[in-house]
Amino acid sequence: MNKAKQLFAGLILMALGLGAAHADYTLNLMKGVTKVSNDIYDLHMLILWICVFIGIGVFGAMFYSIYHHRKSKGHVAAQFHENTTVEIIWTIIPTLILIGMAIPATKTMLELSDIDKSDMTIQVTGHQWYWDYKYLDNDIHFESHLDEASEKVHRTPGADPRSVPHYLLNVDKPLVIPVKKKVRFVLTSTDVIHSWWVPDFGWKKDANPGFINEASTYVEKPGTYRGQCTELCGRDHGFMPIVVIAMEQVDYDAWVKKTSEQQKQKPDLSDQTTQQLLTHGESVYLKNCVGCHQINGAGVPGLIPALTGSAIATGKWESLDGFLRAGTSKMPKFDKLNGKEVAELLTYVRNNLGNKVGDELQPKQTALPDDDE
Amino acid sequence: MSAVVDEHDHHADDHHDHGPAKGLLRWVITTNHKDIGTLYLLFALAMFFVGGAMAMVIRAELFEPGLQFVDPAFFNSMTTMHALVMVFGAVMPAFVGLANWQIPLMIGAADMALPRMNNMSFWMLVAGVLLLASTLFMEGGAPNGGWTLYPPLVLQPITVGKALPFAIFSVHLLGISSIMGAINIIATIFNMRAPSMKMMDMPLFVWTWLITAFLLIAVMPVFAGAVTMLLTDKFFHTSFFNAAGGGDPVLYEHIFWFFGHPEVYIMILPTFGVASTIIPVFARKPLFGYASMVWATGSIAFLSFIVWAHHMFTVGLPLAGELYFMYATMIIAVPTGVKVFNWTATMWKGAMTFETPMLFSIAFVVLFTMGGFTGLMMSIAPADFQYHDTYFIVAHFHYTLVPASVFILMAAGYFWLPKWTGHMYNEKIGQLHFWISVVSVNVLFFPQHFLGLAGMPRRIPDYAVQFADWNMISSVGGFIFGASQLLFLYIVIDTIRGGTGEKVSDEVWEDAAKHSLEWTLPSPLPYHTWTTPPSVVPTEHVLDSH
Numbered sequence: 007m008n009k010a011k012q013l014f015a016g017l018i019l020m021a022l023g024l025g026a027a028h029a030d031y032t033l034n035l036m037k038g039v040t041k042v043s044n045d046i047y048d049l050h051m052l053i054l055w056i057c058v059f060i061g062i063g064v065f066g067a068m069f070y071s072i073y074h075h076r077k078s079k080g081h082v083a084a085q086f087h088e089n090t091t092v093e094i095i096w097t098i099i100p101t102l103i104l105i106g107m108a109i110p111a112t113k114t115m116l117e118l119s120d121i122d123k124s125d126m127t128i129q130v131t132g133h134q135w136y137w138d139y140k141y142l143d144n145d146i147h148f149e150s151h152l153d154e155a156s157e158k159v160h161r162t163p164g165a166d167p168r169s170v171p172h173y174l175l176n177v178d179k180p181l182v183i184p185v186k187k188k189v190r191f192v193l194t195s196t197d198v199i200h201s202w203w204v205p206d207f208g209w210k211k212d213a214n215p216g217f218i219n220e221a222s223t224y225v226e227k228p229g230t231y232r233g234q235c236t237e238l239c240g241r242d243h244g245f246m247p248i249v250v251i252a253m254e255q256v257d258y259d260a261w262v263k264k265t266s267e268q269q270k271q272k273p274d275l276s277d278q279t280t281q282q283l284l285t286h287g288e289s290v291y292l293k294n295c296v297g298c299h300q301i302n303g304a305g306v307p308g309l310i311p312a313l314t315g316s317a318i319a320t321g322k323w324e325s326l327d328g329f330l331r332a333g334t335s336k337m338p339k340f341d342k343l344n345g346k347e348v349a350e351l352l353t354y355v356r357n358n359l360g361n362k363v364g365d366e367l368q369p370k371q372t373a374l375p376d377d378d379e
Numbered sequence: 380m381s382a383v384v385d386e387h388d389h390h391a392d393d394h395h396d397h398g399p400a401k402g403l404l405r406w407v408i409t410t411n412h413k414d415i416g417t418l419y420l421l422f423a424l425a426m427f428f429v430g431g432a433m434a435m436v437i438r439a440e441l442f443e444p445g446l447q448f449v450d451p452a453f454f455n456s457m458t459t460m461h462a463l464v465m466v467f468g469a470v471m472p473a474f475v476g477l478a479n480w481q482i483p484l485m486i487g488a489a490d491m492a493l494p495r496m497n498n499m500s501f502w503m504l505v506a507g508v509l510l511l512a513s514t515l516f517m518e519g520g521a522p523n524g525g526w527t528l529y530p531p532l533v534l535q536p537i538t539v540g541k542a543l544p545f546a547i548f549s550v551h552l553l554g555i556s557s558i559m560g561a562i563n564i565i566a567t568i569f570n571m572r573a574p575s576m577k578m579m580d581m582p583l584f585v586w587t588w589l590i591t592a593f594l595l596i597a598v599m600p601v602f603a604g605a606v607t608m609l610l611t612d613k614f615f616h617t618s619f620f621n622a623a624g625g626g627d628p629v630l631y632e633h634i635f636w637f638f639g640h641p642e643v644y645i646m647i648l649p650t651f652g653v654a655s656t657i658i659p660v661f662a663r664k665p666l667f668g669y670a671s672m673v674w675a676t677g678s679i680a681f682l683s684f685i686v687w688a689h690h691m692f693t694v695g696l697p698l699a700g701e702l703y704f705m706y707a708t709m710i711i712a713v714p715t716g717v718k719v720f721n722w723t724a725t726m727w728k729g730a731m732t733f734e735t736p737m738l739f740s741i742a743f744v745v746l747f748t749m750g751g752f753t754g755l756m757m758s759i760a761p762a763d764f765q766y767h768d769t770y771f772i773v774a775h776f777h778y779t780l781v782p783a784s785v786f787i788l789m790a791a792g793y794f795w796l797p798k799w800t801g802h803m804y805n806e807k808i809g810q811l812h813f814w815i816s817v818v819s820v821n822v823l824f825f826p827q828h829f830l831g832l833a834g835m836p837r838r839i840p841d842y843a844v845q846f847a848d849w850n851m852i853s854s855v856g857g858f859i860f861g862a863s864q865l866l867f868l869y870i871v872i873d874t875i876r877g878g879t880g881e882k883v884s885d886e887v888w889e890d891a892a893k894h895s896l897e898w899t900l901p902s903p904l905p906y907h908t909w910t911t912p913p914s915v916v917p918t919e920h921v922l923d924s925h
Binding site: 089209233245298 | 518525
C-alpha cells in the first residue's frame with residue numbers, strides 16, 4: 007500500500023515536473039566538495055542548458071510545423087528541398103558552440119589531470135570484492151569491506167534494506183584523509199578491473215590489474231563521502247562501496263597515531279568460548295568467504311564448490327587450515343588471516359553452514375610462530 | 380519526376396515466374412530476397428521478445444532495493460545476454476531483413492547479387508544466436524562479464540563457467556554472417572541498380588545501408604580478433620591481456636571499442652535511412668538536403684573510427700589522449716545535427732498526416748535527439764569522469780537504441796507491411812501501440828538520467844535506498860513498454876492474415892511512388908519483381924541536378 011502511494015506520488019511529481027521540489031529525490035549531478043567537482047558541475051550545467059536551448063529551438067520548430075503544416079488544416083506542401091545558405095549556417099553555428107564548450111572543458115581536463123606536488127599518497131587496491139588502502143607515507147594498511155549489516159540484509163531474502171542506515175554505502179573501515187591537503191591516489195587491482203568513484207570528489211578512475219593509475223583530490227570540507235565500484239567486477243560488483251572521511255589535520259594526526267598503534271598490536275590469542283568463536287567466525291566469514299561460498303555455504307553450482315558437507319571443510323582441521331592459507335588455482339590464498347581469525351573461521355565453517363563436526367579450535371592451536379611473538 | 384514503370388512482361392517471362400517451393404522446406408532452401416528478408420525480420424522479432432524478457436527480469440529485480448528474484452551472477456548474465464541478444468539477434472538482423480526486402484525493390488534489382496550466400500548468412504545467424512542462447516543452460520550459466528566481455532573478468536573460472544568458448548564461437552558465426560550480409564549488400568548496390576539510377580539518385584535507405592555495410596566489413600573482423608585473443612589467453616596460455624605475461628587488459632578495451640563504436644553506428648545509420656524515407660512521404664515533400672544527408676552519413680561513419688576511446692575516458696589515458704578523443708567526439712554532433720535539422724526542414728511547410736509510421740518517425744527524431752544531447756554531454760571528458768558507468772550512460776544509449784532504432788523498425792513495419800502483404804494494418808491499434816510505447820519508454824528511461832546523476836552505478840543488482848523511487852518508476856515504465864509490444868506482435872500477425880480486409884493500392888500511401896520505386900509495383904508484391912529493370916527512377920529529391 008505504502009509502495010503504491012510512493013509510486014503514485016512519484017508519477018504525479020514527474021508528470022508535473024516538480025520532482026526537484028521533493029527533498030528525497032536527487033535529480034541533478036552533485037556539486038561535490040572539491041574545486042574540480044564544482045568545475046565539472048558548472049560544465050555539466052553549461053552543456054545541459056545549451057542542449058535545452060537547442061532542444062527548445064529544434065523541437066519548437068518541429069512542433070510548430072506539426073501543428074500548422076498539416077494536411078487536415080488544408081496546408082499545401084511546399085516543394086523546396088535544398089537551401090545552401092541555411093545548410094551552411096546550421097553547420098557553422100553548432101561548430102562555434104562546440105568550440106565554445108571545448109575551451110572550459112579543456113581547462114577542467116587539465117585541472118583534473120594535475121597530480122603534481124601532492125602532500126601524501128594512498129595506494130588503492132581493488133579486490134573481488136573490497137578495497138584495500140595503503141598509506142605510502144606512514145605504513146597504515148587496511149581492508150575496507152561492506153559493513154556487516156548491509157552484508158547480512160542483501161544476502162537474506164525478505165530482509166528490509168530500509169532498516170540499515172546507508173544500505174550498501176557503508177563499510178567496516180572507511181578511508182580517512184585530511185582536509186586542505188592534496189592527496190594523491192595510486193590505483194591498481196589484484197584480480198579484475200575495478201573503478202574507484204567518490205562522486206563528491208568529481209572523478210572515478212579504473213583500477214587495472216598489473217598497472218597503476220593516478221589521480222588526486224583536495225577536499226575543502228570535513229565530512230563523510232560515499233561512493234561505489236563502477237566497473238563490473240563479478241557477482242558482487244554492487245557490494246563494494248567506498249567511504250572516505252575527511253578530517254581536520256589535528257583529528258587526522260590523532261587517527262594516524264591511533265591506527266598505527268592498533269596495527270602494531272599482536273592478535274589476542276587467549277581462549278574463547280564456543281559462542282565467541284562462532285560469532286567472531288561469522289564476521290571473518292562475511293568478510294572473506296561469503297562473496298564466493300555464499301551465506302549458507304552452498305557455493306554456486308558449476309562455479310564455486312559448496313562448503314556444506316565438503317570433505318575438505320569437514321575433514322582434518324589441519325588440512326583445511328593448510329588449504330586455506332595456500333589457496334588453489336581457483337581460490338586465492340588467505341595467508342593474510344592471523345591465527346585468531348583462522349581459529350574462529352574454521353570453528354564457524356565446521357559447525358555452521360549445515361556442518362556439524364562438533365570440534366572447536368582455539369587461537370593457540372592455529373597460530374603461526376609470528377602471531378604471538 | 381514520378382516513375383514510369385516498365386510494365387514487366389509476365390507472359391513473355393512465364394517460364395521464369397515460378398512461385399516459392401512448397402511446404403516448410405521453402406524457408407530452409409529459399410534464395411529469394413523477400414523470403415530471406417521475412418526470415419530475418421521474424422527471427423529479429425522473436426529475439427526482440429527474448430531480449431525483452433531478459434530486460435523484464437532486470438527491471439523486476441531492480442523494482443525494489445534488496446535482492447528479491449535472482450542471484451547477482453544470474454543478474455549479470457541477464458544484462459550481458461540482454462545486450463548481446465538485442466544487438467546481434469534483434470536490431471542488426473532486423474535491419475538486414477529490411478535491407479533484403481527493400482534494397483532490391485528500391486534500386487530496381489531482381490534479387491540480391493549473391494542469393495545463396497544470402498541464405499547461408501541467415502542460417503549462420505540462427506546458429507550463432509542458438510549457440511549463444513545455449514549457454515543459458517550450461518553449468519555455471521551464460522556469460523556474465525558484460526556484453527563488452529572485458530578480461531580478466533570474462534576469463535575468470537569463478538565468473539564464466541563453461542560458457543566462454545561457446546560465446547566466442549557464437550561471436551565468430553555472427554561476425555561471418557554479418558560480413559557475408561554486408562558483402563552481399565555492397566555487391567547488390569554497386570552492380571544491380573537500374574541502369575538509369577546513379578549513386579546520387581539512390582534512396583537514402585540504400586545509401587545508409589551501403590555505408591553501414593562498409594562499417595561492418597571493417598569492424599567485425601576486429602571484434603573476431605579480439606575474442607580470439609580472449610580464447611587463446613584462456614586456453615592456450617597467451618598473455619595478450621594478462622599483465623603478468625607482459626600483456627595489458629586495457630589493450631582489449633581499445634580493440635573492443637575500435638569495433639564497438641562503429642558497431643553502435645551500424646545500428647543507427649540504417650535507422651537514419653528509414654526515417655529519411657518515411658518522413659518525406661507523410662510530409663508530402665521531397666527530403667530536405669539529400670546531398671547533405673549523404674555527406675553527413677559518410678562523415679559520421681568516418682568519425683566513428685576515430686573516437687573509440689571516449690568509452691574509456693577513466694581507464695587512465697594520457698592527457699593528450701583524453702583531449703583528442705574529447706574533441707573528435709564533439710565533432711560528431713555537427714553531421715548528426717545536420718540530419719536532425721534536415722528532418723525538421725522536411726516537415727516544415729509540408730502537408731503532414733500522422734499515420735502510425737509517421738508518429739514513430741517523429742518520436743524517433745525527438746527522442747534520438749535527446750539521446751544525442753546526452754551523448755554530447757558525455758563527450759565532455761571531465762564531465763564523463765562523473766557520468767561514466769552510471770545509469771546516465773544507460774539512459775543515453777537506450778534513448779539512442781529503443782526510441783530510435785527500435786521505434787524506426789516499428790515505423791518500417793507499419794510503413795512497408797501493407798506493401799509486402801497487400802493488407803492494411805489496423806490503424807487504431809497501431810496508434811494505440813504508438814502512444815503506449817512513447818509514453819512508457821520515457822517513463823522507463825528518463826528517470827535513469829536522474830539515477831545516474833545521483834550516483835547509481837550501472838550493472839548492479841541491488842542499490843542504496845535513495846535510488847528506490849526512480850527505480851520503481853522506471854520498472855513500471857519497463858513493464859508497460861514490454862507488455863505493449865505484444866500489440867505490435869498482434870498487428871504483425873493480423874496484417875499478414877488479412878488485416879482490415881481493405882485492399883491496398885499499389886502506392887499504399889498518397890503519392891508514395893514519387894519517392895521510391897517499390898510503390899510502383901503491384902500490392903501485394905509478386906514473388907519476383909524487377910525481372911526487367913525500370914527504365915525511369917524517381918529523382919524528386921535531386922530535382923536540380925536533373
